[in-house]
Amino acid sequence: MQTHTFKPDLPPPALSVGVVGWLRANLFSSWFNSLLTLFAAYLVWLILPPLIQWAFINADWVGETRADCTSGGACWVFIQQRFGQFMYGFYPSELRWRVDLTLWLAIIGAAPLFIPQMVRKGLYGLAFLVVYPVVAYWLLHGGSFGLEVVPTSRWGGLMLTLVIAAVGIAGALPLGVLLALGRRSDMPAIRVICVTFIEFWRGVPLITVLFMSSVMLPLFLPEGMSFDKLMRALIGVILFQSAYIAEVVRGGLQAIPKGQYEAAAAMGLGYWRMMGLVILPQAMKLVIPGIVNTFISLFKDTSLVIIIGLFDLLNSIKQATTDPAWLGMATEGYVFAALVFWIFCFGMSRYSVHLERKLDTGHKR
Amino acid sequence: MSEAIKQPAVTDGMIQMQGVHKWYGQFHVLKDINLDVKQGERIVLCGPSGSGKSTTIRCLNRLEEHQQGRIVVDGTELTHDLKQIEAVRREVGMVFQHFNLFPHLTVLQNCTLAPMWVRKMPKRKAEEIAMHFLERVRIPEQANKYPGQLSGGQQQRVAIARALCMKPKVMLFDEPTSALDPEMVKEVLDTMIGLAEDGMTMLCVTHEMGFARTVANRVIFMDKGEIVEQNEPNAFFSNPQNERTKLFLSQIIH
Numbered sequence: 001m002q003t004h005t006f007k008p009d010l011p012p013p014a015l016s017v018g019v020v021g022w023l024r025a026n027l028f029s030s031w032f033n034s035l036l037t038l039f040a041a042y043l044v045w046l047i048l049p050p051l052i053q054w055a056f057i058n059a060d061w062v063g064e065t066r067a068d069c070t071s072g073g074a075c076w077v078f079i080q081q082r083f084g085q086f087m088y089g090f091y092p093s094e095l096r097w098r099v100d101l102t103l104w105l106a107i108i109g110a111a112p113l114f115i116p117q118m119v120r121k122g123l124y125g126l127a128f129l130v131v132y133p134v135v136a137y138w139l140l141h142g143g144s145f146g147l148e149v150v151p152t153s154r155w156g157g158l159m160l161t162l163v164i165a166a167v168g169i170a171g172a173l174p175l176g177v178l179l180a181l182g183r184r185s186d187m188p189a190i191r192v193i194c195v196t197f198i199e200f201w202r203g204v205p206l207i208t209v210l211f212m213s214s215v216m217l218p219l220f221l222p223e224g225m226s227f228d229k230l231m232r233a234l235i236g237v238i239l240f241q242s243a244y245i246a247e248v249v250r251g252g253l254q255a256i257p258k259g260q261y262e263a264a265a266a267m268g269l270g271y272w273r274m275m276g277l278v279i280l281p282q283a284m285k286l287v288i289p290g291i292v293n294t295f296i297s298l299f300k301d302t303s304l305v306i307i308i309g310l311f312d313l314l315n316s317i318k319q320a321t322t323d324p325a326w327l328g329m330a331t332e333g334y335v336f337a338a339l340v341f342w343i344f345c346f347g348m349s350r351y352s353v354h355l356e357r358k359l360d361t362g363h364k365r
Numbered sequence: 366m367s368e369a370i371k372q373p374a375v376t377d378g379m380i381q382m383q384g385v386h387k388w389y390g391q392f393h394v395l396k397d398i399n400l401d402v403k404q405g406e407r408i409v410l411c412g413p414s415g416s417g418k419s420t421t422i423r424c425l426n427r428l429e430e431h432q433q434g435r436i437v438v439d440g441t442e443l444t445h446d447l448k449q450i451e452a453v454r455r456e457v458g459m460v461f462q463h464f465n466l467f468p469h470l471t472v473l474q475n476c477t478l479a480p481m482w483v484r485k486m487p488k489r490k491a492e493e494i495a496m497h498f499l500e501r502v503r504i505p506e507q508a509n510k511y512p513g514q515l516s517g518g519q520q521q522r523v524a525i526a527r528a529l530c531m532k533p534k535v536m537l538f539d540e541p542t543s544a545l546d547p548e549m550v551k552e553v554l555d556t557m558i559g560l561a562e563d564g565m566t567m568l569c570v571t572h573e574m575g576f577a578r579t580v581a582n583r584v585i586f587m588d589k590g591e592i593v594e595q596n597e598p599n600a601f602f603s604n605p606q607n608e609r610t611k612l613f614l615s616q617i618i619h
Contacts, residue, residue: 257463257465259461259463259465262465263459263467264467266428266458266459267454267459267478267479267483267527267528267531268451268452268455268479268483268531269482269483270451273482277482278467278478282468285469359469361513
C-alpha cells in the first residue's frame, strides 16, 4: 500500500512579515500609494508643528485674566476660568455637587453591568434603568425631600448636553425598536401608523422640530398651560431620533433569515418572545454600527438647542466668547468644544467596536 | 441500514388532514390532501421538487396556512386561533433543511430556550433535559459552543435535540439531510433511526430512499400537489402502481 508524505509547513518570505512587510503592504504597495504616502506625510509636516506650537509650546496655562496671556499662543486661561460655566451652565455653584453626584451615581450604578461574572445582570440592568432616571431627576431638579429647586432654565453646559443626549438615546432606542417592529407588522393599521410616523419625523429638519416645540406649540396650548422648555425639546429629540433608529433597526430585521422566524415559531414561541429572544438579539447586533452612528449624530445635534435658547456646552462657550473681558477667545473656546465632543463621540465609537467583537459568535454564513 | 427496525406499536390517531387545499396566489399548491397519521407511525414523503411535500408538513404546524379543509393535530384543530396554533406547535417538533439554529445562542441555550420560555421549566431542569438529548444525539461535548463552530451534521443533530427537548408527540423533518455534505448524512440518519426505534411519530420529507425502506411504515409519493400513491415501503419500491411513481423511482434510484 502507498502512503502519502505531506510536505512540512515553511515560514513565509521575510519581506511579507514584520515592520518591513507592514510598510510594504500598507504604505508602499504601488507607485501611486507611495506617492499618496509621501503627500500625506508632507501635509502632516505642514500642519502638525504649527498646531503643537500654538496649542502647547506657546500656550498660556495659568493666570486669571486675559492680561495673563502674553506668549502669543493659545490662551487656555480662558477655558480654565470659565470651566465651571462650561460644565454646569448657570447651575448655582453651591449646588453643583448635585450634578457631580448624579454623574457618579451613573458611573457606579452602571459599573456592575460591565463585570462579566455578575449574576442576574438583566434584572439589575432593568432596575437601574427604572430607578436611576427618578433619582437623577430628583437630584438635578430637586423640589422634594429637602432639595432646593433648580429650574431647568438654569441647567446648562456639558451637563445639559449630556442630559439631552442621554434622555434622547434612552428614549429613542426603545421607541425606534417598537416602530421598526410595527413597520413590519402583519396588521395594516399598525403598519400605516408606524410608516406615517417615521416618514413624518424623518421628513422635517430637527431645527424645525425644536423651533416648533418652543415657539409654535405654546400657541396651540390652552391659555395658562405651559410645560417646561427643556421637556419639550427632549420630546422633540426623542421623536425625531426614534424615526432614524427605527429605519436602522428595520434594516437589521430584514437581514435575519426567514428560517430563524420559522424555527422560533415552530417551537411555540409567541410573537413577543420570538422577537425578544431570537430575532432582535441578532438584528440589533447586526445594526450596532448604524445605531451608534445615529447616537453620535444625536449627541452632536444636541447643540441645535441653541435655537430655542437653551445653554448647552456649545452655547455656553459661545456666550463666554462674547464677554468683553475675554474678547478674541473664540478659537480656544471652539477648539475646546470640539475636543469635548470628539472625546464623547470617539468613546461611543470605540465602545461599539468592542461590543461588536464581544457579541461575535462566528456565525457568518 | 438494510435490516428492518423493531416495530413499536402503532395506535391512536395523531394527525388528520381532510380535503386540504392551499394556494399561493393563483397557484394551487395542495389539492385535496387527505392523510391520517396514527401515533407511532413513521411516514416518508417523497416526490419531485415543487410537488407540495414540504408545504404539506409545514401546514401541520401552521408555518403555512391552508385555505380549505381541516387539519387536526393531537385533537386540536388548526384555525386562525393563535392559542390553538401555539398549542399544536408545543407538541410538534420540526427539523429544517438549513438547521435554523439560533446563531447568537450556545448549543445548550438553543436547546433550553423553548422549554424555559414556552413550557416555563426552571433553568436547571431544562439544562438537564437538554444534556440528556445532546447525549442522545452524541454531541454533549459541544454544549457550550456556538452553532457557527459546528459542522453541518453536528448542527443538524443539535437541531434534532433542540426539537426533542420540548418532548414533542410528533416530529416533522423537512429534507433534513439535503443541505449536508455526503459524509455527514449518515450521522443524521442514524440519529433519526434511533428516534424511530423509540416509537416517535415521524413525518419526513426526504430523498433518502434507504432510510425510507428501513424506517418508514408508509411511503407517500406526491406530485403536482396531490398524493399520487402511498404504500408500505417494500411494496412501494418493488411494485409501484402509478406511472408517475415508476418514472420518479427510476430517476432517483440508479
